[in-house]
Amino acid sequence: MNVEMLAGIITGIVLGIILLLVVALFMTKKGTGIRPQYDERQQQVRGIGYKYAFFTMMFYSFFYGFLELVLERRLADGMAAGFIGIAIGAGVYATYCIWKEGYISLNENYKRVCIVIAIVCIWNFGLGIGSIEDGKLIENGVLTFRSINLICGILSIWILLQLFVKHCLDAHKWKEEEAEDE
Amino acid sequence: MKNLKLKAARAGKDLSQQELAELVGVSRQTISAIEKGDYNPTINLCIAICKALEKTLDELFWEESDG
Numbered sequence: 103m104n105v106e107m108l109a110g111i112i113t114g115i116v117l118g119i120i121l122l123l124v125v126a127l128f129m130t131k132k133g134t135g136i137r138p139q140y141d142e143r144q145q146q147v148r149g150i151g152y153k154y155a156f157f158t159m160m161f162y163s164f165f166y167g168f169l170e171l172v173l174e175r176r177l178a179d180g181m182a183a184g185f186i187g188i189a190i191g192a193g194v195y196a197t198y199c200i201w202k203e204g205y206i207s208l209n210e211n212y213k214r215v216c217i218v219i220a221i222v223c224i225w226n227f228g229l230g231i232g233s234i235e236d237g238k239l240i241e242n243g244v245l246t247f248r249s250i251n252l253i254c255g256i257l258s259i260w261i262l263l264q265l266f267v268k269h270c271l272d273a274h275k276w277k278e279e280e281a282e283d284e
Numbered sequence: 285m286k287n288l289k290l291k292a293a294r295a296g297k298d299l300s301q302q303e304l305a306e307l308v309g310v311s312r313q314t315i316s317a318i319e320k321g322d323y324n325p326t327i328n329l330c331i332a333i334c335k336a337l338e339k340t341l342d343e344l345f346w347e348e349s350d351g
Contacts, residue, residue, distance in 0.1 A: 141310035143323050203313040279316065283295060 111247075138207035147204030155195035162187045181247035189257045196257075200264045216265055223258035226251040285321045290344050293337045294319075308332040 140148065166183055170176060178186065199205040206215055230252030233239045238248050294304050294315075301319070305312045308329065317323035318333075325333070330345050337344065 141314050142326055142329060143314040143317060144311060203311065208309070208311055276312075279301065283291075283300065 137209075139209050140204065140207050144204040144207070147202040148199055151195045151198040151202070151204065154198050155191040158194045159187050159191040162190050176244050178245035178249075179247055182245045182249050182253075185247075185250050185253055189253045193257055193260055196261045197264060200261070200268050205265070212265070212269060216262060219258050219262050219265070223255055223262060226255035226258060230255050285347070287319050287321055287344070290333065290337075291319045293339050293344060297337055299337075304333070304336060307336040 166177075166187070177183070196205060206212055230249070233248040233251065236248075238246060239252070240246065294301070297304075299307070301315045302312045305315045308315075309332070310329065314323065314325075318325050330341055334341055334344055
């Protein structure tokens with residue numbers, strides 16, 4: 103890795119962190135209208151979701167370390183290995199929250215959430231496919247940090263797919279409940 | 285255990301689950317879960333529901349014992 107590339111990565115990470123902090127500050131400020139609000143049941147669901155995600159990441163860390171120890175070779179560089187764990191944890195969390203109806207907050211719109219995730223998905227897949235074409239995704243048999251976009255894209259598709267399936271099932275269930283009310 | 289008293293009180297007020305949910309500031313799924321007996325609400329939410337439906341806590345949430 104040359105100096106220019108390293109400088110580019112560091113600049114990207116710093117800019118990403120600054121952007122995240124600005125968004126987080128804006129979202130946590132009351133009265134902005136974009137701070138997600140969850141009711142008590144949703145908060146409970148999200149808490150359990152975090153717990154499952156935490157244990158999944160613990161299991162992944164152990165399993166990945168064990169696998170490298172047994173195989174006596176590196177499978178992925180530090181950044182890629184770490185990010186796979188984050189993606190699996192986030193996937194477990196999102197899956198639990200979606201199916202227990204705690205993913206979309208009270209002031210969020212289903213369509214808007216789906217559009218944002220779809221944009222994230224397309225953006226990351228675009229960059230991921232670029233890395234595949236460059237042939238830099240795997241170097242010397244080791245998955246490199248360039249796989250992060252692809253992993254992010256896969257995670258986004260996973261979330262999007264579940265949101266869609268859940269939405270379809272809910273629409274059917276809701277109609278049944280409304281008919282029962284009448 | 286299903287909360288049929290809540291469902292009846294809501295129907296008596298001619299409110300849908302969505303309308304009641306908006307009145308008390310929760311999601312429709314939460315109202316549905318309470319009615320189905322899948323979720324036990326906190327006392328704060330119970331009170332909010334009672335006020336919205338003009339009922340007492342006893343009328344909506346007290347379970348009569350069998351014996």
